[in-house]
Amino acid sequence: MTKPPRISEPVLRIQPYVPGKPIEEVERELGVQAIKLASNENPLGPSPRAVEAIRAAAADTHRYPDGSAYVLRHRLAGKLGVAPERLVFGAGTSELILLTAHAYLTAEDEGLTSESTFPVYAAGILATGARLVETPLVEHAIDLDGIAAAVTRRTRIIYLSNPNNPTGTWFSASAFESFLNRIPDDVLVVLDEAYYEYAERPGYSRSLEMVAEGRNIVVLRTFSKVYGLAGLRLGYGVAREEIVGAIDRVRHPFNTSGLAQAGALAALDDAEHVRRSLEMNRAGLDQLSYGLDDLQVSYVPSIANFILADVGNGDAVAGALLHLGVVVRPMAWMGIPQAIRVTVGTAEENRKFLAALGETLDARREQGLAQ
Ligand SMILES: Cc1ncc(COP(=O)(O)O)c(C=O)c1O
Numbered sequence: 001m002t003k004p005p006r007i008s009e010p011v012l013r014i015q016p017y018v019p020g021k022p023i024e025e026v027e028r029e030l031g032v033q034a035i036k037l038a039s040n041e042n043p044l045g046p047s048p049r050a051v052e053a054i055r056a057a058a059a060d061t062h063r064y065p066d067g068s069a070y071v072l073r074h075r076l077a078g079k080l081g082v083a084p085e086r087l088v089f090g091a092g093t094s095e096l097i098l099l100t101a102h103a104y105l106t107a108e109d110e111g112l113t114s115e116s117t118f119p120v121y122a123a124g125i126l127a128t129g130a131r132l133v134e135t136p137l138v139e140h141a142i143d144l145d146g147i148a149a150a151v152t153r154r155t156r157i158i159y160l161s162n163p164n165n166p167t168g169t170w171f172s173a174s175a176f177e178s179f180l181n182r183i184p185d186d187v188l189v190v191l192d193e194a195y196y197e198y199a200e201r202p203g204y205s206r207s208l209e210m211v212a213e214g215r216n217i218v219v220l221r222t223f224s225k226v227y228g229l230a231g232l233r234l235g236y237g238v239a240r241e242e243i244v245g246a247i248d249r250v251r252h253p254f255n256t257s258g259l260a261q262a263g264a265l266a267a268l269d270d271a272e273h274v275r276r277s278l279e280m281n282r283a284g285l286d287q288l289s290y291g292l293d294d295l296q297v298s299y300v301p302s303i304a305n306f307i308l309a310d311v312g313n314g315d316a317v318a319g320a321l322l323h324l325g326v327v328v329r330p331m332a333w334m335g336i337p338q339a340i341r342v343t344v345g346t347a348e349e350n351r352k353f354l355a356a357l358g359e360t361l362d363a364r365r366e367q368g369l370a371q
Helices: 021-029 046-059 070-080 090-104 120-127 146-150 175-182 209-211 239-251 258-268 269-295 314-323 348-366
Strands: 087-090 110-114 131-134 156-159 186-194 216-223 235-238 298-302 306-310 337-345
Touching: 021 087, 021 314, 046 258, 046 337, 070 258, 087 090, 087 239, 090 120, 090 156, 090 216, 090 235, 090 239, 110 146, 110 314, 120 131, 120 156, 146 175, 146 269, 175 209, 186 314, 209 235, 209 269, 269 298, 269 348, 314 337, 314 348
Parallel strands: 110 131, 110 156, 156 186, 186 216
Antiparallel strands: 087 235, 216 235, 298 306, 306 337
8 A cells, every 4th residue: 555645744734523422323333212412503503594495506516606795795795884884704603714824824924812712723724834823711711911921022912713713702892802802913813703793792703893993813713603593514714804805815705605605695584584593592591500500510600602510521421311312512622631512402402411411420420430
């Protein structure tokens, strides 16, 4: 056999992404009926209007999509109150994370982010050959002061998740503004607001106004979460035209499908689906919080659609839950080995998770294993 081609050094340094296990895989391998609370998906499913629009758009699948996403661009721009030229679309915000790194970093530069945050930031930075610099969390939250202090002359890009995945913590618009005032103008700050709609807190964000003020930021949002369209792959960025232009240089022209554009467009008009999704999430966050309190499991208060819970040994507990048909995410690979992250599900799914967690922790106590 010939030797495989040599992988580039920067790419070898990327830690492979560990996705949540698909339900089908768990059911096939373990022979149990499973629920998945592992990937921060919307338990209500997609908007029925989006599903209908995707079906209708399927008849045009022999055509390439509109690479500029004209109709969606104008509709979304109107809804957000931003100029259409300030939008850029990606196959999920994940693609836009990679594209921003690609557009702004070279092997001589540094990309900065937090530890224990969305791993695609680190992957994007490393893939360009740039140096990855990560600052530790402080009390489970992203340390804006620490990040500002870590900026050097070589820093070209900073990635921030607000709320942060996997901790569910957040920083306020005023904290972000003070942070930004400490960052040199030639550094691009990517503000990932994938969970924006869930973050119903006064003072949470004024990111779009900050784009309008001409700040060097890209605001990222997605149709994967509250709109329930994770399988379609559609996210967007909002930034000044020069930044959109730079991302467009590395974006391939047909990166978002016609089905995705049609589904997203219809989902935007389904305010009722968003309202019900948010209501379900609020109730679910309460249900999980009270349930974890009852089980005497500590957790980080979250404003997103997931909760980080300290179960002592995340791998062992997530493994045991899998055998009971509940898929959650162990967090060792994100640097928090004592924790699992559970997505807010339907009331019934949350109940099933809490019952399975209670059973698992009881069994571990009986075996004399630390919680
Ligand atoms: C902080 C954060 N950003 C981005 C994403 C990816 O979203 P998308 O499906 O739009 O690529 C996720 C998904 O879990 C996330 O947690």
